[in-house]
Amino acid sequence: MIELVRWQSVAAIVFGDGSESRLYPLKKRRSEGAIPIASNYRLIDAVVSNCINSNINKIYAMTQFNSTSLNSHLSRAYSGAGLGKEGFVEVIAAYQSPEDQGWFQGTADAIRRCLWVLEEYPVVEFLVLPGHHLYKMDYQKLIESHRNSKSDITIVASNTMRDEDAGFGVLKINAENQVMQYGLRSDREPQNSKVAEALTRLSETNYRCIPSMGIYLINRATMVNLLNQHFPKAKYFGTEVIRGALSLGMKVDAYLFEGYWEDMRSIEAFYQANMNCIKISNVGYNFCDRDSPVYTMPRYLPPTIVNNAVIMDSVIGDGCILNRCKIKGTVVGMRTKIGDGTTIKDSVIMGSDVYEIEDDGESNTNSKSVPIGIGENTEIKKAIVDKNARIGKNVKIINKDNVEEGEMEGIGYIISGRIMVVLRSAEIPDGSIL
Structure with a gap:
């Protein structure tokens, strides 16, 4: 019971929109997290299921653009599903108020404006998650690593660098996996060596550069201080808040993830993720994993x-x-x-x-032929x-x-x-x- 309480002292913040996603026109009328995948699921189901399987039962889903179907799905799919007596999935839709008359301007701005909701429960850390990525991770191991290293912030990074991707954050880490610099890879720098050169002009062999997965575990007090005191006008978590934390001398560490990860940055990536799920020798995301099930909304449809x-x-x-x-x-x-x-x-x-x-010419009143x-x-x-x-x-x-x-x-x-x-x-x- 003590171990369970330890993990439940973490609240997850899931973003339904992806700032770097290139999934148009699939996201024309819906958020990225609401895009269907593998017949029965939505993209956001993978991330919420990771939380449930990791005993994180306080989940805030922050939505803004084209969010109607995503809000509906989350509310209907996770109403008390495996979340315990005090668990919840709470949708926080973008809002305007007399104090803030604009919409969310980025991930950092969204969290800052919703701190009054996020601080209602006495959690120790916040886990910030993109809601449209496809991967399976035991967040308990991430939390344990974060606490053992006494980090202010832990960033999850993939050990696999893919040359075709651009726009993601790149971490320069030392031998102890401590983050020394945070950079942003651009479309104009397609090679790994150029990414490293953009981050640093030095040639040390004891540093390496790896891509950030956009997943952050951050101490509650650290988050509040960074957003309200140090960087009250920051809009984006990675490029502004993380860089700012490094400039302040905070302890920022990387947690290396070895498994399959697809961040859905293109139509081609989304297509291939679907194709992978039908292969018997699936080396990607396993929707049929008994030990780590994927949850979604029950629909009570007849058999095919x-x-x-x-x-x-x-x-x-x-x-x-x-x-x-x-x-x-x-x-x-x-x-x-x-x-x-x-x-x-x-x-x-x-x-x-x-x-x-x-249409039989009589009964169907739909104008479509x-x-x-x-x-x-x-x-x-x-x-x-x-x-x-x-x-x-x-x-x-x-x-x-x-x-x-x-x-x-x-x-x-x-x-x-x-x-x-x-x-x-x-x-x-x-x-x-x-």
Whole structure:
């Protein structure tokens, strides 16, 4: 019981929006944390589940942009789910007041303006988390490391540097994993050596540079002092508050994370994360881990109906109606209806919020001529089809011209990294070839 109380003295602050995310148009009408993944889940479920599995039962979710679906999901999914008598997931939506008449200007500004809520419980540390990253971590080990090293702030860093990423924080650490400098990698510096050179012009061999995961464990008193006294106008936690803490001589340490981590900085990264979840030898994120389950909202949908369909290497969500179709290497979301003769390969179909029958000319009052779902004799390859999309009959979504990047949002889709992305609620008429 004493050990459990120790971990419950930490409160998590989860941000539903990602400042560096490049997931448009998937985030056009929703926060990054609300984007569906792996048929049944939302991105934020991974982070909240990490908290629950780590016995952190006080979770504040801070939301601002396009937050309606995220707020609804959090409120309905985690109402007392495995959080104990005093546990909660509390949504703190961006607000205006007579004192603060603008919206949140960044992560540091959001936390500062909500300290009056965050300080209601006698917690010892705050754990600041991005809500749209995909990884599994036992935060208890992070907390133990933070306390044993008597740190003011501990930053979680990945041991894997990826050359294609830009915009993340880079930590210069010594042999004891103490953070000496904090820098920001830019798009103009794609090589690891240039990152190191940007951080320091020195050539010491006992220092190294690693990417920050944007996860911070910070002592309560330290956070209050930094935000209210030392840097009352700081907007961003990493580039301003962390750098400021280093300039003040505070003890800032790095906690090295060895596991899989995907920060969803691009459509390609999101697509690949979905593709990884269908592999038997999954080296990425395991949604089927019995020891570290992923929680989400129960929906009480009927089982999926499969009518003479051929399905290989795929994940199928609840409540789907799959007629005589062929599905291979695909994630199929909830309530998806697929017509006869349709072939789908290497794609992500996000499903729909409602069932809709095909227009018979009388009963359907919807102005759309194509029902929600995927029509007969359609071919879809290497695509992401967002929720409630209406794909007609005899349609081909195959990137016929092998375009790398394309902006056709006005007619319902874009192309990113040769991946076709059909917009939420888009209508693709019968016979279209994309």
